[in-house]
Amino acid sequence: MDLYLSIIADELKKRSFNVITTLFEEQPIKGIRFLSLKQTPLNHYLYFATAEQLKNTPESQWPQHLIVPEAPFSDSLPHAKLNILFLDSSESQLELFSHLQDIFADFESWYQKIQQAMINHADITAILNIASEKLDNPIALFDITNSLIHWSGSFSSDIKGSIWENALENGYTMDYFSYGEWKDLSKKMNSSNTPILSHSKGDDSRSILSCPLKNNGKFIGSLGMTSINTPFTPGQIKLVMIVKDLLETAMIHSTNSFHGSDHVPYYVESLLNGLSVDEKIISFYLNRHGWKINDSYCLLNFSFPMENILFDNFIHPYIGRIKDFFPFGICCPFDDSLIVILNITNYDNPVLSLANILEELYDRFQIQCGISSDFYHFLDLKHYFVQAKSALAEGLNQNPHQAFYYYLDYYQSNLFHKLDSITSIKSLCHPRILKIWEEGDTNQLLLLQTLHAFLLNGRNLTLTANTLTIHRNTLLYRLDKISELLKINLKDLEPDTLFYLLMSCMMIEYC
Incomplete structure (x- = not known):
């Protein structure tokens, strides 16, 4: 050589x-x-x-x-x-x-x-064991989810407090880094083909080496080391590059599951793409999970705390983490998203269980989630993927620092944003309500708020007064005023007019 x-x-x-x-x-x-x-x-x-x-x-x-x-x-x-x-x-x-x-x-x-060993199709871990014979420090192999596949070598000093302790206890190293550190390392790993050196936390005498493994430019795993035995020398870094080249060749031909983590089950992909799949086929695959086609399901759509990184290269480190939290779900990437399909009959208290899990994911990794409504037929998967993705988009826009967002909480804003993408929302509003919204003073805007509450409460005076916490006579006064402005008798409304007014009151804030 x-x-x-x-x-x-x-x-x-x-x-x-x-x-x-x-x-x-x-x-x-x-x-x-x-x-x-x-x-x-x-x-x-x-x-x-x-x-x-x-x-x-x-x-x-x-x-x-x-x-x-x-x-x-x-x-x-x-x-x-x-x-x-x-x-x-x-x-x-x-x-x-x-x-x-x-x-x-x-x-x-x-x-x-x-x-x-490669000619004999040896396991990738056996190849790493041989490769480590020439390295002065132990070496770890991670898959595309940043999960620990194998490590090799020996330690001449205590690993306590080092990144090795984190990797061997948890099976991954993401908890060792802060959000900013992990974000910076991820960007470097995606743009580099050579080892990246950084300082070990709390010990400037040690360095961490991260080396991406790629196939035709696509990220397929990584090598990790720390100078726990001896400092990294130019010669050792050159050796890591030789090991990297050998492992890349071996991994491409390996039968190990280096690519399995980002596999999308074909029946899931077909349903999400709106393609027809025989119900018997769906039932067969769901039966492997112990699920039935008409069980109660929900779909989660996850965001990630990284910007300006190609999705294929940056989503993978989180798949393993999320799978750890949802071991009984179907977890896979789709359409620039990472989704989890859950059978909620697996949870005694699904609302509380989900909330606890998603709060922990957010605290540890800054991952946020959109949650679909519950649905009751697996073949309807596509509609609830749209819901979860919409809930996440609307939620991040309105309340960017929450852990999760239920679709129902953002149904109204999503509906009107969808309408606005097809036609102008203003074209759907009652002209006089739109004029008051755009040109009215504070008192007139208060009248619109009163009208909205009145219509939502089925034109029931008592319920509306209670909702607004005002006296019944004050409510009657306001309704008379709004009737004059709109030139409409609110006591005698046709169903179409009633719907027109109610939708206009709801839409104006999105104009």
């Missing part, structure tokens, strides 16, 4: 050599050779040369990668951007050269072992 000078430097240090490196832009190194003036040096080889040789060689002929078995000679350092490793040792050149050959052979054996 190809190595990097920074990896070779780490290995030499482990063998108790004093090493100093001057690294610029590293390139893969295929092997090691002695420098010879008779041959043109190649950039993809590491050349063994003494200080004396280099002093007698024009800088223009120095190779890109050099290892010098002597202390740095600053007076002779080149101006070119080369990668040089100075090795302070009393051993002979042949002994040093043999050490270097052993390093290449050792890594080649390690690489071949991983390749053989």
Whole structure:
């Protein structure tokens, strides 16, 4: 396998050599050779040369990668951007050269072992175990939901208080980060193909490494490490990149469930898209959950506390978290949303149970939810997806800091916003009511409020007075005034006129 000078430097240090490196832009190194003036040096080889040789060689002929078995000679350092490793040792050149050959052979054996495991279709966890043999710190593998799949390596210090404690206890690391930290890391993970370093909380001496795994640019998982044993070196980071490339290849061909978390059951997807599905097929799949087609259901639609991130790349970390809270529901992404379908007969007190769960999701992850009305036939799924999505949109607009929003609470505003998207709301309002709303003074607006209450209470004077907490005579006075303004006898209304006035009173605030 190809190595990097920074990896070779780490290995030499482990063998108790004093090493100093001057690294610029590293390139893969295929092997090691002695420098010879008779041959043109190649950039993809590491050349063994003494200080004396280099002093007698024009800088223009120095190779890109050099290892010098002597202390740095600053007076002779080149101006070119080369990668040089100075090795302070009393051993002979042949002994040093043999050490270097052993390093290449050792890594080649390690690489071949991983390749053989992949050829044999070994489990991805077995491949990670082999890969971790060359890493100085333990490594964790997460799926697209940020759930811990496997970890490998050993700890030379206590994990208490570290991100490892969180990962091993909870199976994920999201609780370790604040909202702002998680948001920033998610953006970086989606835009990067290389390891991302950040500081460990409460311990600036440790760093956290997060490395995205991708397939054709699509996020399929991640690697996580912390410098719990030793600090991250350039060589270790290069090794993580080699492991990343190997795991990406292995994961693409793995039978493990790296893609299962974002799978949408075909019968759910078909119903949500308005396609016809045989009722017997639906019943068959629901029976696997212990559900019946005519049970009581509700649908949840979730929001996420991230902005300006492509949905496919950013929704996944939350699927596992939400599934943990709704283990008996059907949880899947659909149409730029994450939905959960619940059979509410599974809950003794569904209203209280849902409220507690959704409050905790909001407190921990800033996830908010729209909730459909209860429905009683699974084939009606599409209508209640629309309800839940509308409840979330209306709720976030009107009350942005709540954990959840019931569709019924936002039915009226949703109805009129839908109407306004088709035609102007003003065109549906009674002209005189619209004029009072737009031009009337405070007293006239109070008359509209009185009319609205009067019509909602079925034109019952006692109920309306109680609703408005005013005297009956005050109510009669106001009704006379509004009758004059509208030029309508409120005591004798045709059904169509009554409906027109009531809807106008309800719609005007959305004009």
